[in-house]
């Protein structure tokens with residue numbers, strides 16, 4: 264029997280398209296630095312809430328699999344996030360998992376998943392992993408949804424699934440209701456309204472969901488201070504949810520996540536307060552960034568802003584200069600032509616935002 268080296272065996276066994284991919288880049292922790300690259304909430308929970316989480320976790324049985332019925336959790340989530348009584352819920356280990364479940368359940372190999380582009384990279388990745396074909400419809404030059412192009416692409420490709428990030432990541436724009444409505448009306452399959460940044464947008468489709476049988480709404484708690492918990496939820500008609508539930512890995516939601524989430528949701532006002540603060544600080548940061556030489560800031564309804572650097576230093580150089588000074592932001596300079604020289608900056612604490620601004624001022628004005 265021939266013994267192949269692991270590399271040969273891998274080459275002969277693992278899908279060629281997977282071997283050609285790069286893994287999703289997650290940067291290492293930045294000791295002592297300022298982390299503004301991943302839309303995390305910069306605030307920790309108050310001591311009293313953390314004590315309550317500790318008690319809830321202590322009382323959780325780790326020897327048992329998570330219970331099959333999630334009634335209690337569903338009750339709390341419905342209440343905390345205003346889910347219409349008519350809509351059903353599905354929970355995921357982060358909303359990333361739910362994106363997979365949707366594509367797995369809907370797409371035969373080669374079926375089309377479509378989204379305005381650039382948008383959330385995981386729409387594209389999940390589609391590929393699950394053997395669908397991803398079509399990204401370019402945004403306009405000013406990074407808005409190109410509705411005529413979307414309608415044309417829907418007509419041409421007949422997508423099984425359309426993802427709309429509302430607001431859009433990484434650009435921050437919130438597509439107008441009329442455009443979203445037109446896309447929903449034109450869609451031959453399912454439209455997923457990904458409201459990951461809804462808490463910062465003062466806008467939602469949730470109350471209208473019962474009247475939209477061809478749409479579901481995806482949400483996450485990652486951007487409101489609970490990124491480490493890994494919890495996302497999908498709301499929609501029971502007929503959709505029942506199908507997606509079939510491809511859900513059993514026990515995908517661990518007992519510690521459930522216990523901690525229920526404890527935190529008793530203090531939802533704390534999360535709301537943090538989100539409100541971040542919105543105030545977003546306006547201040549956006550205005551101050553726009554005052555810097557050669558910087559264009561795009562309007563954002565998320566907890567981040569996208570800035571384009573067109574002065575002496577290009578986006579890569581600014582990103583590197585910030586990194587050298589221990590400030591981490593996300594570099595999109597080479598990700599897509601529409602994002603040339605763009606950096607995405609998460610909103611931090613007021614002190615972090617001030618440090619970012621003064622550091623940028625130094626960097627840009629020393630050239």
Ligand SMILES: *Cc1c(COP(=O)(O)O)cnc(C)c1O
Nearest residue numbers: 357358359383428432459483485
């Ligand atoms: C961050 C993000 C998510 C992923 O959230 P998780 O729940 O942490 O997996 C989903 N959609 C968009 C548009 C995002 O930006």
